[in-house]
Amino acid sequence: AATRAAGSSVYPAIQNMLLAARALGLGATLTTRHLVHEKETEALLGLPEDFQSYAILPIGYPMGNFGPVSRGYLADFVYLDRWGEPYEGL
Numbered sequence: 001a002a003t004r005a006a007g008s009s010v011y012p013a014i015q016n017m018l019l020a021a022r023a024l025g026l027g028a029t030l031t032t033r034h035l036v037h038e039k040e041t042e043a044l045l046g047l048p049e050d051f052q053s054y055a056i057l058p059i060g061y062p063m064g065n066f067g068p069v070s071r072g073y074l075a076d077f078v079y080l081d082r083w084g085e086p087y088e089g090l
Contacts, residue, residue, distance in 0.1 A: 025066065031057075038053070074090050
């Protein structure tokens with residue numbers, strides 16, 4: 001049986017799905033909270049017993065303003081070797 005560590009390659013695909021949803025004006029998020037009740041959730045979703053779920057992606061049209069995303073400057077988040085050391089390569 002596959003382990004979650006072995007199946008972790010699904011997360012880059014999930015990131016791409018989240019980006020695509022955003023590009024289409026949809027709100028989405030990654031959640032693994034269902035794993036607290038994993039077997040019950042998988043049964044409710046009708047997954048075969050030899051399958052595992054890794055994440056659930058609620059996707060929908062957001063209420064209210066869903067404007068453009070603002071991004072910070074990399075220099076505010078990227079450091080060299082240790083916290084607070086400026087990375088001059090930016």
